Amino acid sequence: MQPLAPNQQLLPLTACVNERGHLVIGGCDVVELVAQWGSPLYIVDEVTLRTACRYYREGFKRFYPGPSQPIYAAKAWCCLGILAMVVSEGLGLDVVSGGELTTAIRLGVPPERVYLHGNNKSQAELTLALDYGCRIVVDNWHELKTLAQLAQERGRRVPILIRLTPGIECHTHEYIRTGHLDSKFGFDPSQWPALVDWLLGQSYLECIGLHAHIGSQIFALDPHRDLTEVLVDYYAQGLQAGLPLQAVNVGGGLGIRYVETDQPPAIADWVRVVSEGVTQHCQARGVPLPLLISEPGRSIVGPAGVTAYTLGGRKEIPGGRTYISVDGGMSDNPRPITYQARYQALVANRCLDPIAETVTVAGKHCESGDILIRDISMPLTQPGDVLVVLATGAYNASMASNYNRMPRPAAVVVRDGDAELLVRRETWEDLLRHDCLPLRLELAESCDGGRGWGD
Ligand SMILES: Cc1ncc(COP(=O)(O)O)c(C=O)c1O
Numbered sequence: 491m492q493p494l495a496p497n498q499q500l501l502p503l504t505a506c507v508n509e510r511g512h513l514v515i516g517g518c519d520v521v522e523l524v525a526q527w528g529s530p531l532y533i534v535d536e537v538t539l540r541t542a543c544r545y546y547r548e549g550f551k552r553f554y555p556g557p558s559q560p561i562y563a564a565k566a567w568c569c570l571g572i573l574a575m576v577v578s579e580g581l582g583l584d585v586v587s588g589g590e591l592t593t594a595i596r597l598g599v600p601p602e603r604v605y606l607h608g609n610n611k612s613q614a615e616l617t618l619a620l621d622y623g624c625r626i627v628v629d630n631w632h633e634l635k636t637l638a639q640l641a642q643e644r645g646r647r648v649p650i651l652i653r654l655t656p657g658i659e660c661h662t663h664e665y666i667r668t669g670h671l672d673s674k675f676g677f678d679p680s681q682w683p684a685l686v687d688w689l690l691g692q693s694y695l696e697c698i699g700l701h702a703h704i705g706s707q708i709f710a711l712d713p714h715r716d717l718t719e720v721l722v723d724y725y726a727q728g729l730q731a732g733l734p735l736q737a738v739n740v741g742g743g744l745g746i747r748y749v750e751t752d753q754p755p756a757i758a759d760w761v762r763v764v765s766e767g768v769t770q771h772c773q774a775r776g777v778p779l780p781l782l783i784s785e786p787g788r789s790i791v792g793p794a795g796v797t798a799y800t801l802g803g804r805k806e807i808p809g810g811r812t813y814i815s816v817d818g819g820m821s822d823n824p825r826p827i828t829y830q831a832r833y834q835a836l837v838a839n840r841c842l843d844p845i846a847e848t849v850t851v852a853g854k855h856c857e858s859g860d861i862l863i864r865d866i867s868m869p870l871t872q873p874g875d876v877l878v879v880l881a882t883g884a885y886n887a888s889m890a891s892n893y894n895r896m897p898r899p900a901a902v903v904v905r906d907g908d909a910e911l912l913v914r915r916e917t918w919e920d921l922l923r924h925d926c927l928p929l930r931l932e933l934a935e936s937c938d939g940g941r942g943w944g945d
Contacts, residue, residue, distance in 0.1 A: 495756040496542040497746040497789040500834055500880050502535035502796065504904075511842035513878060516904025520798055520838040523902060523909055524876050529800045530818035532887050532901035534912060536575065539794035539883070542757065543579035546786060549761030555769060556779030561605060563742050563787030564590045566884040571903055571912035572791060573597050584742075584785045585624075588615040595622055605651070605739070605783070607701075609675050616640055620648060627651045627701050627739070629676055634688075634695070641694035651699035651739060652689075654679055656720040658704045658713050676702065682724060686731045697733050699780070700724055703741025706788060709754050711763045714740065718767025726775040739783035740764050746792040748881050749832045757789060788884040795883020797822060797899070798838060801875045802854070811865075812849045816877055819853015820860040821896040823879070823886045827859045835863055838876040843869035851877065855894050887913070895921050 496503060506514050513520045516535045524531055543562075550558035561582035564573060568590045573583060574597055582603030585591045594604050595618075604624035606615070611626075611633055619626050620640055628634050628650050641648040653676035671678065677685060689697045700721055704713050721738050728735045745754040764784060772779050799816035806812045825831035835851060837843070845867045853860035862879060871877070890898045897916035902909045 495545055495758065496538050496793045497744060497754050497757055499538075499793055500747055500750070502538040502794055503541060504535050504537050507841040511840065513836065513838040513841050515796065516909070517907030518904045518909050520796075520878060521876050523904070524798050524800065524838075527900050527902055527909070527911075528915060529798055529876070530816070530822050530899040531798045532822075532882065532899055532913070533796050533798060533909075534572070534791075534883060534901060534903045535794045535796075536903050536905040539572075539575055539791055540579055542786075542790045542793065543576055543581055545757040546761060546784065546790070547580050549758045550765060550782065550784070553758075553762045553765035554779075554782050556782060558765075558782040558784075559603070560784050560786065561603065562790050563785045564593070565888060566787030567791045567795070567886070567888045568593055569887070569901070569913050570597055571901075573599070575903075576790060577603070581790075582783075584787075588612070588618055591615065591618055591622070591624070594624075605785075607653070613640075620644065625649060625651060625698075627653050629653050631677075638692060638695050645694075647694055647696050649696045649698045651701045651737065652677060652685065652697055653701045653703075654682070654721075654724060656702040656704060656717050658716055658720065679724075682727070686728060686733060690732055697728070697735065699735060699737030699739060699783070700728070701739035701741065701783075703785065704743055706743050707745040708743045709745045709752070711755055711760065714743070714760065715763050715767045717741075718764055719771050722768060722771035722775065722777075725780060726772075726777045729777055735780065737781040737783055738768060739785065740768070742785040742787050742789075744786055744789040746789050746881060746884070749834050754789075757786075760789075790884075792881050792884035795881070795886065797879045797882040797886065799877045799879070801871055801877055802873055804871075804873070812847060813852045814849050814868075814871060814877075815852045815854055816862065817854060818896070818899065819855050819862060820857060821853075821855060821893045822890050822899050823853075823862060823882060824889050824891065825885060826862055827857065828889075833863050833879050833881065835866060835868075835877055835879045837869055837871055838878045840869045840871065840875065846870045851879075855896070892916075892921060897921060 502515050504516050508514050546560040561584045562576040563584045577599050583594050584605050586607045601623035606619045607627045609629045655673050655676040657671045744760045802815045804814050820827045846869050851863040900915035901913040903912050
């Protein structure tokens, strides 16, 4: 039997239990990590993250006879350390904002491996991308015309890709579905002939590729197979019309296992389906194999990450639920409240204790909906225990907020028994960093203004 790929596992690949019954990841006792770094704590297993990168890179080498470039969708988690690991594994980057792009530039990622996306890039973001020399994936006419102007001002030909809405439905949450026609992203396919004509007349824009992305956390392979046909069709038409197309970007979207019942396909199967699709459709149309770009995010970083919390209060409702509360919640993981996302968890200091009850894990924010996990089986826990929520590497840190003025957690990367900081924990003082208090709003010495509040 084939070993499960990282995206098919609930736990990071290096997870085990030590003689104290504690969860160990990357050779580090998670209870000790929390004692040292505090909680909530994002923990990234370097081996799992690098393994996922290699499954993509090596999969394309094995299944695709043409050139390929997997690029990591930085929106899943963008910080210097995560980007450094994926880039050192040979991946490029998909960035969607000036902030993500600046992180890539600071790291020194070669510009030809960086692709800027977004449905409303600002002039400043386009300028930064042009000066850096990365690839720009153009989303709409306004952007296309702005870019043509900026390229002309610089007097040089700028390579671009065009994002198309492929008209493919897939079964995932509507907020993370992007390939259906009624989407804010990309050019509608009905625009394609006009787009080709317009692009052929441009001296400063060089359309080198096409892009589409159908959505995220997708378990079915068929929509991705269908996407290759749609994209290769447009690629063949574009070539025939005279566009200098060299690349086809099939986006990301492969799902991961969050709970026992999730059964995502292996990374290698996704890569095979996409590779075979592009190859067959190119052969059928007699066009050269393009550079095949893919943009996985979740399946690279999701399974590598866990979040460790310290348990606090407990509420038992007679005849109802039992709630146990953690010291974080929707500010460090907004997915449950946003997408009704489900998670699995375990108690890091009680890995060998028997399951004893069903509880609901509540966050500490002032929202009734701030529930991380509903009705999960657990051993008996106590305040101070360390609860670890699994598969939180993607769209957690990157979607974290300061709601309720909660400082965002620290993140560490673990490997071979060492833990090192990826992101420092914010402090309460950090939260005041950007506040400005106009002089006229400063409170007088006696802040009740003599009106006797509090009497
Ligand atoms: C354009 C684009 N590419 C790639 C991704 C990454 O998707 P995933 O994290 O599901 O692999 C996304 C995320 O939604 C996206 O919008």
